[in-house]
C-alpha cells in the first residue's frame with residue numbers, strides 16, 4: 001500500500017513537471033541572481049533545506065518529479081551504483097553551480113529583492129511550444145543518465161537539489177532535532193539481503209541496520225526496505241534527540 005501511494009505521488013509529480021520545472025531549475029536561480037533577485041527555485045531550495053532538517057531526503061521519494069523518471073529508469077537499468085564515487089561528481093558540479101550563484105549575486109550588488117515568478121510570469125513553467133524543447137532535453141538527459149549509470153543514476157551524479165536536503169539533514173543532526181528515519185530490530189535480522197537488493201539508492205541496508213537505524217545520508221525514506229523485509233523488523237520512526245547524538249557522531 002505504502003509503495004503504491006509513493007509511486008502514485010512520484011508519477012503525479014512527474015506529470016506536473018511542466019508546471020513546476022522553473023521552480024526547481026538551477027538555471028532560473030542563476031538568472032535571478034544576476035539581477036540580484038531571489039527566484040522561485042531558490043526559495044524551493046531553501047524549503048528543501050528546511051524539510052531536510054526534519055525529514056531528511058524524504059522529498060526524493062515522495063515529491064520530486066525526478067523520482068518518477070528514476071522509477072522508469074529502473075525498468076531499463078536497475079544495476080546498483082557506487083554511491084561515494086557518484087556523490088563526488090555531484091558535489092563537484094554543485095560546487096561550480098553554487099560558486100556561480102554566489103558570484104552572480106556579488107556582481108549584481110547583493111540581494112535586492114524577491115521574485116518567486118522570475119522567468120515564470122504565467123505561473124506555469126512550460127507555457128509555450130519552444131520551452132518544450134528545453135523540457136524534453138532535460139527529461140531525456142535525466143533518463144539517459146539513469147539508463148547509463150544505473151539505479152537513480154541522475155540523482156546520484158548530477159542532482160543540484162540533493163545537497164540542500166543533505167545539508168538540512170546534517171544541520172538537524174547537529175541540532176539534535178528528532179528526524180524521520182528507518183529503525184531496525186537488528187537482532188532479529190536473518191541476513192536475507194532483500195532490503196539491500198530493494199533499496200533504490202544502492203545503500204547496503206543490511207549492514208546499516210546493524211547499528212539499529214539507517215545512517216546513510218543517501219537514504220530517501222522510501223520505505224522499500226521495510227516493505228520487503230520478511231521479518232518485518234524495519235520501520236519508520238522519528239528518532240529521539242538522544243539518538244541523534246550517536247547517529248550524528250557515527251556519520252561525521
Ligand code: SF4
Nearest residue numbers: 060064066155159161
Ligand atoms: S536526488 Fe535530486 S533529482 Fe533525485 S529525487 Fe532527490 S531531489 Fe529529485
Ligand code: SF4
Nearest residue numbers: 199219220222223225
Ligand atoms: S534504506 Fe530503505 S528507506 Fe532508505 S532509501 Fe534504502 S530502501 Fe529506501
Ligand code: SF4
Nearest residue numbers: 189190192193195229
Ligand atoms: S530484509 Fe530484513 S531480515 Fe533480510 S537482511 Fe534486511 S533487515 Fe535482515
